[in-house]
Amino acid sequence: MKYMNRFKIFDCLRLGWKNIAGHKGRSAIIVVTISVLFAAVLGFNTLLNGVERTFANATSLSNDGKFYVATGFEPETFSCLEDINERCVLTPAPDNSEEIIQKRLERYHGKKIGTVYEKAFYWWEERPSMHGDEIEHIQHLETFYVISESVVQSLGIEYANVVDDRLPVILPVGKSLSEAQQQKFYQVGSYPATKSGQPIMSGGGFMNLILGTIRGSLGEMFLIDDGSGKIERFFDGKNDSLVSENTNNYENRSEAVKYDVAIFTDVKDVFGYYDNAWQEGREFGYDFFGRYTYHIKDVFGNTVNVASAFMSLRMITLLIVVVILVIAVCVATLTFVHVISDDAPTVALYRSMGASRLNILGIYLVYIVLLCLLAIIVCIAVTFLLVAVAALVYGSSLAETIKSYYMLSDFARVTFWGYDWISGMIIGVIILVAPLTLLLSLRIFSSKHIAKQLKED
Amino acid sequence: MTIELKNLNKSYGKKSVLTDVNLEIKTNTFVMLRGVSGSGKSTLLSIIGGIEPATSGEVIIDGRNVSSLKGKERVDFYRHKVGFIFQGFYLQPQLTIAENIALMGCFAGVPRAERHERAKKLAEDLGIADVLDRLPAEISGGQAERTCAARALFMNPEIILADEPTNNLDPENAKNVIEMLQKIWRDTNTTMIVASHDPMVEKYASQVVSVQEGHVSSDMKAQED
Numbered sequence: 001m002k003y004m005n006r007f008k009i010f011d012c013l014r015l016g017w018k019n020i021a022g023h024k025g026r027s028a029i030i031v032v033t034i035s036v037l038f039a040a041v042l043g044f045n046t047l048l049n050g051v052e053r054t055f056a057n058a059t060s061l062s063n064d065g066k067f068y069v070a071t072g073f074e075p076e077t078f079s080c081l082e083d084i085n086e087r088c089v090l091t092p093a094p095d096n097s098e099e100i101i102q103k104r105l106e107r108y109h110g111k112k113i114g115t116v117y118e119k120a121f122y123w124w125e126e127r128p129s130m131h132g133d134e135i136e137h138i139q140h141l142e143t144f145y146v147i148s149e150s151v152v153q154s155l156g157i158e159y160a161n162v163v164d165d166r167l168p169v170i171l172p173v174g175k176s177l178s179e180a181q182q183q184k185f186y187q188v189g190s191y192p193a194t195k196s197g198q199p200i201m202s203g204g205g206f207m208n209l210i211l212g213t214i215r216g217s218l219g220e221m222f223l224i225d226d227g228s229g230k231i232e233r234f235f236d237g238k239n240d241s242l243v244s245e246n247t248n249n250y251e252n253r254s255e256a257v258k259y260d261v262a263i264f265t266d267v268k269d270v271f272g273y274y275d276n277a278w279q280e281g282r283e284f285g286y287d288f289f290g291r292y293t294y295h296i297k298d299v300f301g302n303t304v305n306v307a308s309a310f311m312s313l314r315m316i317t318l319l320i321v322v323v324i325l326v327i328a329v330c331v332a333t334l335t336f337v338h339v340i341s342d343d344a345p346t347v348a349l350y351r352s353m354g355a356s357r358l359n360i361l362g363i364y365l366v367y368i369v370l371l372c373l374l375a376i377i378v379c380i381a382v383t384f385l386l387v388a389v390a391a392l393v394y395g396s397s398l399a400e401t402i403k404s405y406y407m408l409s410d411f412a413r414v415t416f417w418g419y420d421w422i423s424g425m426i427i428g429v430i431i432l433v434a435p436l437t438l439l440l441s442l443r444i445f446s447s448k449h450i451a452k453q454l455k456e457d
Numbered sequence: 458m459t460i461e462l463k464n465l466n467k468s469y470g471k472k473s474v475l476t477d478v479n480l481e482i483k484t485n486t487f488v489m490l491r492g493v494s495g496s497g498k499s500t501l502l503s504i505i506g507g508i509e510p511a512t513s514g515e516v517i518i519d520g521r522n523v524s525s526l527k528g529k530e531r532v533d534f535y536r537h538k539v540g541f542i543f544q545g546f547y548l549q550p551q552l553t554i555a556e557n558i559a560l561m562g563c564f565a566g567v568p569r570a571e572r573h574e575r576a577k578k579l580a581e582d583l584g585i586a587d588v589l590d591r592l593p594a595e596i597s598g599g600q601a602e603r604t605c606a607a608r609a610l611f612m613n614p615e616i617i618l619a620d621e622p623t624n625n626l627d628p629e630n631a632k633n634v635i636e637m638l639q640k641i642w643r644d645t646n647t648t649m650i651v652a653s654h655d656p657m658v659e660k661y662a663s664q665v666v667s668v669q670e671g672h673v674s675s676d677m678k679a680q681e682d
């Protein structure tokens with residue numbers, strides 16, 4: 001009789017599967033071990049993604065669904081090469097800065113609505129000393145943000161009827177002008193940005209870590225540039241009534257940085273815009289070897305701050321994830337290698353029956369891949385469970401924290417569930433265990449001493 | 458097909474198990490490898506069947522050196538030339554008796570329906586047709602021995618190598634099994650090589666090979682019926 005003399009795929013699948021079904025206890029232990037190991041990593045990553053989404057939801061609500069993001073190049077970036085001579089260079093912003101910003105805004109559906117200038121000054125103040133009658137000179141750095149009229153209009157703030165010799169200024173809610181400042185600045189509106197200060201959750205170490213990383217934004221105040229020239233005179237120190245009447249003084253410190261302010265209507269776009277800038281960093285962003293400096297900032301809100309906080313968290317957690325993942329892969333692989341070496345008599349039997357090395361590789365590939373697929377299913381189930389427990393334990397306190405942090409009267413959009421490419425990677429890595437195991441088991445599959453495994457002692 | 462062993466030596470590390478073995482086994486012979494436990498019978502059987510390499514010397518079957526078989530030739534040798542009946546049964550606990558019997562057919566690419574037919578036929582011949590759907594844990598020692606014989610016979614091998622087939626059986630069953638092997642041998646034109654320390658086996662063999670402290674001597678016997 002002549003046959004194709006070829007081991008059929010169907011038989012390969014069947015033998016692989018029977019090896020699982022026939023050893024239920026062993027299979028269950030393997031599946032549970034692997035799935036729990038990987039669920040720890042996947043669960044951690046899922047929680048992080050979920051909390052990030054929760055913050056994104058919160059920032060959406062607090063901003064009324066509008067996100068003002070400022071993007072700008074530092075006019076000149078001073079950087080030194082780290083060679084022996086420490087050569088230092090001054091790199092001007094690229095000629096096509098505007099174009100670069102415009103293109104990137106378009107990609108993330110950002111609409112340019114105006115500009116904001118950032119200018120830093122030393123502020124000299126004379127104050128009566130705490131002890132005695134002496135006068136103290138206090139110096140501090142103050143940064144002014146000057147926003148264009150068009151941005152203010154987009155905010156819907158009324159500012160026309162301000163007292164003539166003061167500069168109109170917008171403050172975030174919760175911040176008030178000092179007495180000295182009140183003589184120069186006039187508050188025209190309050191924008192409900194996030195409350196500064198960092199509420200700390202009781203017992204939530206992970207949440208505290210996140211909250212600690214997100215800065216309460218907008219300690220700054222925004223001067224409104226209505227085009228009347230008041231602001232230029234103020235910065236030049238030429239406006240007598242504003243500057244020289246008392247002993248306060250400003251000293252010009254740096255060149256102004258001009259930002260383009262864009263409005264986004266989807267929080268995902270803001271996150272994408274920021275993440276992408278970071279990824280493209282070496283192209284035109286901040287670079288240690290003498291390139292440009294590129295800023296992305298929040299205006300009236302902290303969406304970019306949230307994105308940035310989660311990005312830096314991600315950098316740390318990615319490292320942890322990779323370390324745990326490597327350990328999980330090692331444990332899973334060694335478990336399988338151990339199982340296969342326990343199966344050495346079966347392997348020997350198959351070979352004595354004319355199974356080629358490839359046939360046996362096939363059977364065990366099916367065996368491991370099927371177990372891994374089972375492990376993936378259980379892993380996802382365990383992750384769901386972990387997330388559900390986390391939601392139960394931390395859900396309400398996270399909602400409370402966010403309500404007070406963003407001054408929301410109500411916040412129902414707390415989630416602990418989220419996935420990203422790292423989730424995919426974690427699941428993909430489980431399958432990676434199969435080829436690794438087979439590689440480590442080749443010795444067993446191709447031993448010349450078949451009989452040795454088939455001697456009953 | 459004759460089996461020729463030439464200047465065969467086998468040692469495990471420093472320990473020499475077989476020394477300068479020269480042996481000829483003619484086709485369609487019932488050979489008994491006789492010797493006390495530890496004399497090297499199993500080792501010799503494994504070397505003949507190509508599942509243990511010799512330290513030196515040659516095993517020539519059909520004019521070809523078994524130890525130099527590579528890749529596909531080796532696989533074909535296992536698939537079509539030899540059938541093993543191991544001392545420990547090595548029945549796969551996760552497979553039914555029918556599946557155990559037909560296992561070799563999977564690797565050789567025998568179609569499923571035909572595998573089933575052949576397993577059934579073999580089981581009927583060997584008196585285990587009623588346990589085909591059971592798992593190995595659910596059958597007796599004698600039935601397991603028969604299953605192993607059926608499994609070895611599945612691809613109609615030219616040589617059957619049986620290691621202590623009567624070892625774990627009571628005298629009654631032992632006799633049944635050895636008679637079964639004799640019947641197989643008669644019916645199928647195979648060369649049957651049985652390693653055993655059981656004197657009872659001797660009277661069924663047409664050639665008795667004594668293995669003693671690594672040395673081998675062979676006796677041809679007149680066929681008794």
Ligand SMILES: Nc1ncnc2c1ncn2[C@@H]1O[C@H](COP(=O)(O)OP(=O)(O)O)[C@@H](O)[C@H]1O
Pocket residue numbers: 452455469474492493494495496497498499500501
């Ligand atoms: N894989 C092995 N490694 C080391 N020594 C072995 C191995 N297999 C068998 N032996 C030794 O070889 C000798 C012969 O063994 P074996 O062929 O099983 O004898 P028998 O089958 O006649 O009882 C014994 O002393 C045994 O200990």
Ligand SMILES: [Mg+2]
Pocket residue numbers: 495498499500620621
């Ligand atoms: Mg033995």
